[in-house]
Amino acid sequence: MPPNNHAILSASSSHRWLNCNPSTRLEQEFADRESEAAAEGTAAHALAEHKLRKALKMRSKKPISRFDCDEMDTYTDAYVQFVLEALSEAKQNCSDPTVLIEQKLDFSCYVPDGFGTGDCIIAADKLLHIIDFKYGQGVLVNAEENPQMMLYALGALWLFDSLYDIEAVSMSIFQPRRENVSTWSISVKALNEWAENTLIPKALLAFSGEGEYHPGAWCQFCKAAVKCRARAEEKLQLAKYEFAQPPLLTDADIEDILGRLDDLTKWANEIMAYAQDAAVNHGKQWHGYKLVESRTNRRYTDEDAVIKAAKSAGYHDIFKHSLIPITEMEKLMGKKTFAEVLGAFVEKPQGKPTLVPASDKRPAITFTGAENDFTEFKGD
Structure with missing residues (x-):
């Protein structure tokens, strides 16, 4: 070890x-x-x-x-x-x-x-x-x-x-x-x-x-990332756009923002998680914020007792049946058997177009003539 x-x-x-x-x-x-x-x-x-x-x-x-x-x-x-x-x-x-x-x-x-x-x-x-x-x-x-x-x-x-x-x-x-x-x-x-x-x-x-x-992608596992001033300043540079509506931004502005969004969202979530942990586990009080109970959903305390009580009351149609997921089914049967038995009944739908960084390894989709369908807003 x-x-x-x-x-x-x-x-x-x-x-x-x-x-x-x-x-x-x-x-x-x-x-x-x-x-x-x-x-x-x-x-x-x-x-x-x-x-x-x-x-x-x-x-x-x-x-x-x-x-x-x-x-x-x-x-x-x-x-x-x-x-x-x-x-x-x-x-x-x-x-x-x-x-x-x-x-x-x-x-x-x-x-x-x-x-x-x-x-x-x-x-x-x-x-x-x-x-x-x-x-x-x-x-x-x-x-x-x-x-x-x-x-x-x-x-x-x-x-x-x-x-x-x-x-x-x-x-x-x-x-x-x-x-x-x-x-x-x-x-x-x-x-x-x-x-x-x-x-x-x-x-x-x-x-x-x-x-x-x-700051960069290497911040992800840095213990100081949440409180790092240099990282905060980099993320807050987006404020220079003054949150203008997208049509009022230039193409260069939008491209700049797109390149920052993933890490900006991740950073914002890390700040919230840090603040909540400090409040819940260390008694920290943040001005303008308070701790409340999160919303929850009802749940059964004893499923066996529920089944028995429902059936005793005359309700029998209380179960919902569904197939196990494909990955679980393939693991159950083994890849070869799965292909022989169920291969004809499985399809992989075409994925919806998704905008990702050019560094993504998936091949780019080409839309013929799509440029003509896009009307760019141009200010005076």
């Missing part, structure tokens, strides 16, 4: 401190709070580690947690299979590859006091393979130019560069709950150049708490 202590400049938070250098020191003013999702992820990693050790004929005791379920079993099995396939590929070019599981990796020669824990490292001639198991499903994680993986790669190279003739590093994100397997490779030379030219100077700034605050 990975160590409980954390580096100040951790690999897992590197996306943030490389972009917003002082954020790590600012975070130290806030207490650590493990979310339910984080606890579930820790349990999944422990189970995946155990299964991988057993598959590699290593001694291991199966961990037990309150999150144990068929779904976690399925996803951790898939992770183990992915690692074994990667190991098989490594053996094609190297007779004695090394596999390390939950290995502490030291990259302090680049990042002050820097270390992290790699889920799986496969070291072989020519290629070093870093594999990271992501059990979360909220954020899709990409391996391309992923700084966490690149830091792990630097730490692994320090361990193995003298033992193997390593020319490149392959980095894989295995995120089964998002059906996401992302792999990216970089030469050792290019990785070292990134470390010297980008990593070292930014890490020094971050470690000393210097540099500029720079």
Whole structure:
């Protein structure tokens, strides 16, 4: 299992401190709070580690947690299979590859006091393979130019560069709950150049708490995000539009707003959640606001007693029947049987047009002649 202590400049938070250098020191003013999702992820990693050790004929005791379920079993099995396939590929070019599981990796020669824990490292001639198991499903994680993986790669190279003739590093994100397997490779030379030219100077700034605050997507897991003034100022820049009606805004204005809306909404929700938690759990009183009981719906206290009483009163048509959802049905039957038995009765309707950022991986819809149907409002 990975160590409980954390580096100040951790690999897992590197996306943030490389972009917003002082954020790590600012975070130290806030207490650590493990979310339910984080606890579930820790349990999944422990189970995946155990299964991988057993598959590699290593001694291991199966961990037990309150999150144990068929779904976690399925996803951790898939992770183990992915690692074994990667190991098989490594053996094609190297007779004695090394596999390390939950290995502490030291990259302090680049990042002050820097270390992290790699889920799986496969070291072989020519290629070093870093594999990271992501059990979360909220954020899709990409391996391309992923700084966490690149830091792990630097730490692994320090361990193995003298033992193997390593020319490149392959980095894989295995995120089964998002059906996401992302792999990216970089030469050792290019990785070292990134470390010297980008990593070292930014890490020094971050470690000393210097540099500029720079809000962005990396704010999501920052403990200081809710109270960060730089982030608030960035979101409140929308006030420059004075909440004018859309037809009075230029195309450039609307495009600017569209690019900010998702994060603005998320930030607003975080502010509300923080204020409510302070009021409910810490007695904080906010001027102009009060605590009230939320609206609730009626519910049965004892369903068996309800059924008995209703039937005794002569009411028998009290049940509602419905098919289980498609995903649950497919899991019940298995994909192959599901396709044979029910495939002819399942369709996937065409999705409604939805406006998303250009970075979205889905192909764009082309509307022929749609431009002629749009009447743009133009002011005097």
